[in-house]
Amino acid sequence: MLTLFYASSLTILALVLSFLTGRQRFKTETNLGLGDDFGMLQITRAHGNLIENALFFLILMFLLETVAEVSSVSLMVLGDIFLLARIAHAYGITRPEAKSIFRMLGTLGSIIVLSVQSIWGLIIALSWLSNNNWGF
Numbered sequence: 001m002l003t004l005f006y007a008s009s010l011t012i013l014a015l016v017l018s019f020l021t022g023r024q025r026f027k028t029e030t031n032l033g034l035g036d037d038f039g040m041l042q043i044t045r046a047h048g049n050l051i052e053n054a055l056f057f058l059i060l061m062f063l064l065e066t067v068a069e070v071s072s073v074s075l076m077v078l079g080d081i082f083l084l085a086r087i088a089h090a091y092g093i094t095r096p097e098a099k100s101i102f103r104m105l106g107t108l109g110s111i112i113v114l115s116v117q118s119i120w121g122l123i124i125a126l127s128w129l130s131n132n133n134w135g136f
Helices: 002-028 038-066 072-093 101-131
Strands: none
Touching: 002 038, 002 072, 038 072, 038 101, 072 101
16 A cells, blocks of 8 residues: 555656646747757656656565565655655756755655665565575
8 A cells, every 4th residue: 555655646746747847848839859948958857857766666665565565664764755855856956057955855865765675675585585495
């Protein structure tokens, strides 16, 4: 159920960013690509960066929740940090000149969560593999 919550929340964030991207396209009359508008670049990168990171987050969240049976509290902490980090990043990257502490905090939070998930998953998987004749 936790994966469902975070998948739904991140999808809503992606839809908001998609709407903002469409609004910027209409405003700048940019049908395809980025045109010459820096705001177009900013909002499309906010949207694209969310999609790029959320995919790995959700896959790892699902596997840690179902296969590895990691505690709900641990997954909620990671999920909350990731969701807040993605919101911060989207806000920060759309500020003037894309310079903002929020962008940096969003990137850092995302990297930390994805790193923790990956290392935790590897530890669990390697432990299982070593105890089960490496899967054979």
